[in-house]
Amino acid sequence: MNAGVEWALHSCLNLTWIEPGETVTATKLAAFYDLPAAYLNKQLQALAKAGILASTSGPRGGFRLARRPEDITLLDVVTAIEGREEAFRCNEILRQGPGGRADVDYRAACLISQAMSGAELAWRKELAGRTIADLKAAVEVAFPSTPESTRHHLANV
Amino acid sequence: MNAGVEWALHSCLNLTWIEPGETVTATKLAAFYDLPAAYLNKQLQALAKAGILASTSGPRGGFRLARRPEDITLLDVVTAIEGREEAFRCNEILRQGPGGRADVDYRAACLISQAMSGAELAWRKELAGRTIADLKAAVEVAFPSTPESTRHHLANV
């Protein structure tokens, strides 16, 4: 799995703590964790294209959340970075085997494919059940100073 | 995810249908689905090293299941090929951020890491709940001729 997923999740979380209407540049988000700015920018672009972030060019520009944190699931973020296709992709090798038919969709018929897809569905379901807002709330309970600290660092550094 | 996982699962399943005590060479298992024999051999080696298959060298040699199909879960096979580490590996970027401590294990403390690990745990649990024997039984119900057909092809080709 791409390392960009971790960066994207942390960045989305940090963006929940900025003032409404404000934006943060990719450079500042990268400096926060000492990440390569240009590459993080690439990931943020993917999030923007997926409708999770909104981007503004020029001075005073940057990124901000495009929706409420309650409406952004972890699955949304992961899918935006990793793409929509499943980790286990069935190559339908049964088609090459004895008795293999060209007119059968083995992605649906193959029991191994079904089992692997079922497991991945459970994974997706788990991720879809948690939102950025959930994380935000949990962090604020565990570390009450984080919102103010994050806002401060993103504004000044 | 490695394509070898699909090959390994199908090969394990095919090995459930050979006569007890018999073995099948990597070449024959590869010819079954028209796969690159040497590369499949590499995957079978990994399964042997994990204790899922037993290998024999020399003439009349080959691979066979090392345990009963009931005792081989899908997770066992996936782990043998893919390795033990999680797909989402937390790089603990919080350590680089403001307030990051060197003596904290952020793999355990970071809430994002927890959420991602939780989802992966659900995935693992699903895979651990299905065995090769389950697949074997399901295939034999859906396609009753498969055992005899598979045994025949592996013996003759």
Next chain:
DNA sequence: GCACGCATACTCGGATACTGATTGTCCGAGTTGTCATGG
């Protein structure tokens, strides 16, 4: 003093190199079956 136009600096966005893992291939170590040979 005020409005307008221009230059400037800053940001995202996509096109372009680089690296490591996955994929694929090859040859050697080891073992078993076979055959020739001798008793």
Next chain:
DNA sequence: CCATGACAACTCGGACAATCAGTATCCGAGTATGCGTGC
């Protein structure tokens, strides 16, 4: 005819390349800001 030993063929096992996705970087398009100029 039977036992023995060497040979040969076949298999796994690990070491060695090729390819591709992921990683990282750079430069250009677009925009809001600030300044200078003219009215």
